[in-house]
Amino acid sequence: MESFTVEFKSHFGRIYVNIKHPSLHALKYYDVTGLNEFSIAILEALTAHSYYYRSYLEMEKIFKVYVYPDGDLPIVHDGPCKDIYSTEGRFLHEMERGVGKFRTNDPNAAHVYFLPFSVTWMVKYLYTPSSYDITPLTQFVSDYVRVVSMRYPFWNRTHGADHFMLACHDWGPHASKGNPFLYNTSIRVLCNANTSEGFNPLKDVSLPEIHLYGGEVSPKLLSLPPENAPRRYLAFFAGGMHGPIRPILLQHWKNRDKDILVNEYLPKGIDYYSIMLSSKFCLCPSGFEVASPRIVESIYAECVPVILSNYYVLPFSDVLQWEAFSVQVDVSDIPRLKEILSAIPESKYKKLKQGVRAVRRHFTLNQPAKRFDVFHMILHSIWLRRLNIKLIS
Known part of the structure; x- marks a missing residue:
């Protein structure tokens, strides 16, 4: 085959795909304004939702690995x-x-x-x-x-x-x-x-x-409390003191405040996921490396993730607008965590929680895989x- 160029240009509502390849369409143009296949919560959690949706559909039709x-x-x-x-x-x-x-x-x-x-x-x-x-x-x-x-x-x-x-x-x-x-x-x-x-x-x-754990999501994260059930704690974290960020978090908040529950290890008899399900915000500090399974666990628990990390590119951030379902706090602001989280209006918190619920499907492992789940998000x-x-x- 002669030289060929693959170009992709996103203009938040339009996609140009100029591709010369035997099994790809040559020169595709989409005017994708006005799509309403997703709920409002999902739309707010997606960056350029119409671009994502059309791109995803095109992937489903032709992408081969x-x-x-x-x-x-x-x-x-x-x-x-x-x-x-x-x-x-x-x-x-x-x-x-x-x-x-x-x-x-x-x-x-x-x-x-x-x-x-x-x-x-x-x-x-x-x-x-x-x-x-x-x-x-x-x-x-x-x-x-x-x-x-x-x-x-x-x-x-x-x-x-x-x-x-x-x-x-x-x-x-x-x-x-x-x-x-x-x-x-x-x-x-x-x-x-x-x-x-x-x-x-x-x-x-x-x-x-x-x-x-054991190859399955905890049953506690599959049977969530009612959406309007009160959450006792403002924020929660429990985990080992490793990496550069967690010692700062534990230094300022370990056993310091009744509203922000921060422990290196939970006391015997206290269940980790039960506390997650009782918290409005879940603190997700990086450890030795930037990624943390707490982010996905927080999404499963409908506990708004609070990202505490440096240099971390969040998953699927080219199509997911993380600001719509998480809070990102600079590491230097860890001493002000309670002030920052308490200042979030209840209306904003409810929108964040709706966003968490909306994106859960994108972080779910299914067997076999289902449309829009994590397998398909990775492929996209x-x-x-x-x-x-x-x-x-």
Whole structure:
């Protein structure tokens, strides 16, 4: 095929997709004003909702992913489906074993190519505990990319620009350094979406961290109290004192205020999720790394997330307007948390809570996957970055 260019321009209500590719429409124009398929709460939580909706529909119609068949279990074609890194395994399993329409067995029909290795399983099977030597991870990634680049023409055609990896483990960014093009050019879907450590939101995708204890969402987060039920606490956090932000939070608020419940560990007999469900706001400070499963847990509990982080690109922030369902507080303002949260009018709080309820579907793992759920949101984020790529073939 001759040289072709893929361009994507969003003008908040219009989409131009100028694509020359056998299975993509050439030159699409949408006037997408006036769509009303979503509720008001969902519209307010979406950035340029009509652009998102049309883009999503186009993705559903034509987007194809080729999953490289190379590599052996357990490090390739498998991943964790429970506990803190479950997003990694659940996406991989859905992509490889699900009944969805996005996977193609014809690499020439694909728009993107998936490198289906699991960084979490690399850490489990290749890393020597307490060695702090991640060379086995970067070497595995280097070898895998070398194999697919020698067996297939697609990596070399674009230097990996239309390829993606997905990792929820904290060391995902470090593992991607095994190949310089993977790190600098490919689409990296990462929970550890830290711009101070090389995450580039123009090409990389922020992956939500979802903690599934035993592989399932806690039943308490599936049976929520009535929407108008009173919430006893203004804000809540419980967690270990690690990373640069949590010590500041605990220093100022641990056992300091009856309205802001902050503990390193909850006293025996007090249930974590019960307190979440009894709180208006849930504090979500970064730990050693920027991502926190508390953000998604807060959304499940309809407890408005309060983001306390530096350099973190929030998941799906190219289409979700986080200001409509969360509060972002600068780390320097942690001493003023009560003042800031108490100053939010009740009417504004109710809108934030409605926004939380509206976006829950986008952070939900379903098996099999359902429209607009987290699996589809991840694919849509990859789709948007694929459309931003200019390829020479």
